[in-house]
Amino acid sequence: MPALVLLGAQWGDEGKGKATDLLGGSVDYVVRYQGGNNAGHTVVVGDQKYALHLLPSGILSPGCTPVIGNGVVVDPAVLLSELSGLAERGVDTSKLLISGNAHLITPYHTTLDKVSERFLGKRKIGTTGRGIGPAYADKINRVGIRVQDLFDESIxxxxxxxxxxxxxxxxxxxxxxxxxxxxxxVEELLGYADQLSGYVADTTLVLNNAIDQGQVVLFEGGQGxxxxxxxxxxxxVTSSxxxxxxxxxxxxxxxxxxxxVxxxxxxxxxRVGAGPFPTxxxxxxxxxxxxxxxxxxVTTGRDRRCGWFDAVIARYATRVNGLTDFFxxxxxxLTGWERIPVCVAYEIDGKRVEELPYSQTDFHHATPIYETLPGWSEDIxxxxxxxxxxxxxxxxxxxxxxMSGAPISAIGVGPGRDETIQINSFL
Structure with a gap:
């Protein structure tokens, strides 16, 4: 299986970094394909914990080439700071490739993100304030700045x-x-050109050639x-x-x-930020x-809102992604709970609904219907x-x-790299 996609099936923060890192030693390329430094991954290797915000988790796997794809928005200051921090800890970052077509987050994107969110007041979305939304808006409005533009001052x-x-x-x-x-x-952006030039490549060509040659490529999504x-x-939602x-x-x-997938x-x-959350x-x-x-x-430092497992959104994720496996x-x-409720459906206007409602209004008014499963107290x-x-x-x-509609092929029983039960191989 030369190309795999690994993504969050809920509202993000599901542990994608651990899953990617687990596979990293078996793949040749790990590719971030969307988002920016609003997506944080925590990876634990031995007694070392790494917080990654923009870099693919594969950066921690020797022999694996990490790639930032064209769908990512890149804050160059954050990227260089993250690379420097890893280098100081002895991580080799020299193999990183960055798409020349990836868009840049500029200082004005960050400024606009923060002031516009404050302006919304009670109607705020709950963004990270890192300029991701405004950068994507400029991309769609065709006034964005791309990585390749750093190397042509006139453009x-x-x-x-x-x-x-x-x-x-x-x-x-x-x-x-x-x-x-x-x-x-312009002066600030040009200052990043020399530091980034060695990483920039035609990543679309590189990745297609790699797959054609039978190499294994893992695509890593941010958020969920x-x-x-x-x-x-x-x-x-996020902007990608x-x-x-x-x-x-x-x-x-x-x-x-x-x-x-x-x-x-x-x-x-x-989930983090504002928005409906039935459980x-x-x-x-x-x-x-x-x-x-x-x-x-990992990125925001904000407390996450917590709730019981929601099988309705798990089924939805299976459908819209074409999932072949769950991790x-x-x-x-969950160790220590005597009974564990699981949301199996919603009640909306007195009716039982087993699929995610397409209407925003209905979802806001969804009440979870629970089945309760017996818990366990043993250390796992x-x-x-x-x-x-x-x-x-x-x-x-x-x-x-x-309930979720796809096989569970791996189970995390702790934060460490080796604290995983592999039921079926993804490779």
């Missing part, structure tokens, strides 16, 4: 001037902010299915496509070359999940096979698999 200046013509009007007249100088932006700008809980289709548009690799599922549910727990159970699970955003993470966090972090799990933990996994 770069023309594009910055065109973008700031309108943005300075908005900053000054709508938000009462000082206009941003073109020279200041329910944060997809087209298929998520709009408008409380974390779903499987985004792997094609975000890298230039056609869908016929993708052979496996793996959805990462947390054994319960979390959210605002009680002691929610706080317990947050504490035991360490549910704080269930953080099963160990040392489990190496499915049979090592307590019987009730096995039953929980089997129930989630049946």
């Amino acid at each position: 770069l200046r023309q594009k910055v001037e065109a973008a700031l013509d309108s943005k300075n009007q908005v900053l000054a007249k709508l938000y009462n902010r000082r206009a941003i100088a073109v020279d200041q932006v 299915t329910l944060l997809d700008v087209d298929h998520g809980t709009y408008p409380f 496509n974390p779903t499987a289709g985004g792997a094609c548009t975000g890298t230039g690799v056609g869908p016929t070359k993708i052979s496996c 793996i959805g990462i599922l947390k054994a319960y549910t979390t 959210e727990l605002l009680d002691e159970d929610g706080e317990k999940l947050r504490t035991i699970g360490g549910e704080r955003g 269930l993470t953080k099963l160990d966090v 972090t040392q489990a190496k096979t499915f049979d090592d799990l307590p019987k009730n933990a096995q039953k929980y996994v089997q129930a989630l698999e049946e």
